[in-house]
Amino acid sequence: MKSLTNPTDFPEPTLIAVNGVELEVFEAGRQNAGRPIVLCHGWPDLAFTWRHQVPALVAAGYHVIAPNQRGYGKSSRPAEVTAYDVEHLAGDLVALLDHYGYEDATFIGHDWGAMVVWSLTMLHPQRVNKVICLSLPYPVRGEMPWLEFMEAVLGSDYYFVHFDRQPGVADAVFDENPAQFLRNLYRKNEPPKEPQPGMAMIDLARAETPLGEPLMSDSDLAVYVSTFEKSGFTGGINWYRNLDRDWHLLADVDPIVHQPALILYGDRDAVAQAENLAKFVPNVEEIHFDSGHWIQQEKPEETNRAITQWLERHDTTQA
Template sequence: MLRCARALCSRLPRGRRAFASSSPSTQLPMDGGDGAGDGIAHRTVAVNGINMHVAEKGEGPAVLLLHGFPELWYTWRHQMHGLAASGYRVVAPDLRGFGDTDAPTDTAAYSMLHIVGDLIALLNTLGQDQVFVVGHDWGSMVAWNLSMLRPDKVKAMVSLSQVFTPRNPMRKPLQYLKSVFGDDYYIVRFQEPGKIEEEFARFGTAWVLRKFLTYHNPGPFYITKDQGWVLPAPEIPLPSWLSEADIKYYTSKYEKTGFTGALNYYRCLDLNWELTAPWTEARIKVPVKFIVGDQDLTYHSPGTQDFIHKGGLKKYVPLLEEAVVMEGVGHFINEEKPDEITKHIYNFIKKF
């Protein structure tokens, strides 16, 4: 179980300036290939038994940005510039198992209680009693759980792409995914340790990252030959919002660490279901903004749209603002529409 964080004396400052737009990916300076351009500071902090890499920029109320798969702190580079220029201290870690943060070898060390515990320890290290939290994909799942388990640490949260999923006491997550999508569904394919890592190695890190990051289809993601997972690997053109420099940065980190740490998040789905039994029917008691693209595969999961728009999400998230559905936008919403997402985040958190 999570350990209670010790009380902190300081409170976040309340001052802020007018919104400033972020700069596009192609204009992001790369210092020595480490992605630390435009005044983004990098350091390593000891938290919860691991060393965590953290990117930071700005001063003011703290905003914690949590990335998903197959991403890193780098996915937030646009929002970091815009929010920092608007009077916020922006903190974007590489989560456990990703990038330059330690990756424990035990799969069970990636439970949601471990991940949330990392963040509580990070807030203590940063000297923050409360923060705004923004998450995308797995980062959104972490943000939901942080807000559920430790609402005292969250002023408000913004969820991108991933809606809150109430725990179903009658059905384990993997059993449900297999019954709906079958054995070739990507999350199901991720489950056997080592097997999908071997497949990724045959295709090459850069190709695998291009395959995931360019996915712009509302249908489910499968790893089958008819979905392009065949050698020789077909060429994958990049959209305008994703550059070769971006792919190069992601590839440099995943080639160093491998994919196992990131995949262990998926391998803990049933473990998380077991560990969070005491929070069955729990409500999210912090203010929330939910934003999703209408071409996002998560938005088209069975029952999701009805849950969002017919009162189900509001039941579990009573302080939810009306959901924002962005037209023509896929899963990687914060990179595809960086300025719009930065504005949505700013306009929401400035209220508190």
């Protein structure tokens, strides 16, 4: 498979001390200082997931800041599980803005990165001017803590629950063969399949034959494999282990996201789309792609066009 990018073209990282940790930060477009946009990856992902978006955002006039968040790459990986709750993850991003001298920024998040961006916007609304989230809609806070609810509805083998209730088990499976797990995970055009008993992520990691087509080139996948071979997967999995803690931490915040927001959905994504998004995010626009979960990698040109056109409209109205 031919690569759309050359991994060596991605910005060189800098280690920046923020909020009691160091973050590995990839930065581009400093000549556009004053127009910051922060890109937040999900699990098990990296800042490199935004390799197709960074040049387009720089060309659109943005100072692009893409961290490997805590637990990932060469960023700090604290031992305490509670060091990965949304208060810490949002605090890292606030401190990153402080480092660059920005009062606020536009934040883009995919997957777990979207969860962090939604939470950041509720915890520190004055630091966020616009919200763009891919795949994961606004996390409605129901009456039961999230992991408790998932266990009751989806069972103890559901991977969110399994990560928390059986700490270290999945981590060890993924760490045993990162290349196979990542190869099997990063796919597109997968055929529909019936739910199976057991822990789906562990089964995926152990599968000898992947489904669908490779999402990325061998050279791009190699960036992921070499990174996770060094870091392991526990730091990122610890984000999941804080979901009930996060539910409690968000108890007293204003649940309404008042900022202009854009959500990009892949209609073949297993992540459920929101039915009542405008109730909590009144200034939201939704765009749908014929895509799986890895929207910004599977549909890079369409993603870039949707984001830059939306930003252009909202920058004009806010000017």
